[in-house]
Amino acid sequence: MNLHELKSVCGNCGIRELCLPAGLSDEEVHMLDQHMAHRHPVRKGEYLYRMGDPFRSLFAVSAGFFKTSLLHADGRSQVTGFHMMGELLGLEAIHNEEHVCDAIALEDSAVCAIPFDQFEHLGQVMANLQHRFNKNLSREIAREHGIMMLLGSMRSEERLARFLLDLADRFAKRHQSDSEIILRMTREDIGSYLGLKLETVSRLLSRFHDEGTLEVRGRRVRILDRQALIRRGSEAIS
Amino acid sequence: MNLHELKSVCGNCGIRELCLPAGLSDEEVHMLDQHMAHRHPVRKGEYLYRMGDPFRSLFAVSAGFFKTSLLHADGRSQVTGFHMMGELLGLEAIHNEEHVCDAIALEDSAVCAIPFDQFEHLGQVMANLQHRFNKNLSREIAREHGIMMLLGSMRSEERLARFLLDLADRFAKRHQSDSEIILRMTREDIGSYLGLKLETVSRLLSRFHDEGTLEVRGRRVRILDRQALIRRGSEAIS
């Protein structure tokens, strides 16, 4: 075992309740530990996997921040998600045993690799684990429905407001500040995710800043007026 | 047992290989049949389920056509998908045991209800079934990534072209014509799904018609020039 690939111990993990073992008994988590989950670092800018790579493992983000994105034949790309501590990466690759998007670390990160065939075996003997996993997949589908709503029927201000509130909530769940956000991604990444151009994102951030809703200094964003942001995120259009 | 709720027999089902039992052995399909899957009709316009309904069963579409849509507090709605023979409905509801969208029959249809707790038990003893189900969920996630790409970075012509090609392909897989499409949904539904207004959809269909790519007569659409449509569906923007 090399220094960079340590046996992880979900039982001791600070984010256990955010991650795959959420809701499992100590005994069950111990079983999970026995069978899998090696932890290894991924440095900023590195690909965790690429489109077309064979799918062998799921990855649980144990530290850091990732984006996933699709690359289209004509060069356009679409960011499909941002992923932080406790979230699973690679779910979309199960169906044809091949990764269908790129996963890139946006800061120095670490992941726990979960060999999927072993995981499926374990799911057979641990109903609870399988149940949690089903829910995990289902939640991802529901989450993407929300993004379809965002992309399909919201205007730019709304999209950005909701994006920031979502990020803040997710950080808050991880015991970080829910008002001081450090964006790990570029304006272009945000724009791609939200179906906007980077200039539009920049202008919106400036506008929110000027109105006193946010304080924006580069990638440091502080939410000054959460209520205003919530209002922005649910304007009636029609 | 009433006349409208018949024990279905996946083993004899014409769409078995399109549906949940795909890839299962005869014996396995028999087990599936023993435990679940009652078939019942859903008439045009009826709700199969609504947002907020408790989640108890998945549904396999055995005939007909459904749309799923989100209803937002301010009245806006977003169509999240169209679903035909062999596709599963309700996957997005597993995670919090409550439906998070509406499912509405767009024509007289029929579904097989699959009580989810029983299904999970069966998954525990039939690794193959569980494996297929995992793939099914994963494919749904990957499909939605594609829609994010569509909504986030394609222009209106491309969106509609791809939508029609996707529909045609799915009909073709079900042994129906791949060039003669009967749209089951309104222009407004299409627009909602594609992030466009109904007038835009109408104009685009007229344009494709005038250019000889399609023949459009109300909800009857015939693909006259598939190559042209494919080209429309992959124009480089930038």
Add this chain to the structure above:
DNA sequence: CGATTGGTTGAGCCCATTCAACGAATGTGG
């Protein structure tokens, strides 16, 4: 039959894009 729903088309408008210039921050090699 009138009422309602669904679809088409036109004219004008507006929000986000495009194109462009510039500034700040970071990194690199001589």
Add this chain to the structure above:
DNA sequence: CCACATTCGTTGAATGGGCTCAACCAATCG
């Protein structure tokens, strides 16, 4: 260390694609 390139972000001006508003038609249904 500085000169330079590169990446990232901001801001302005002009454009245009899809939206809004509106009129009208066709089909369907009580």
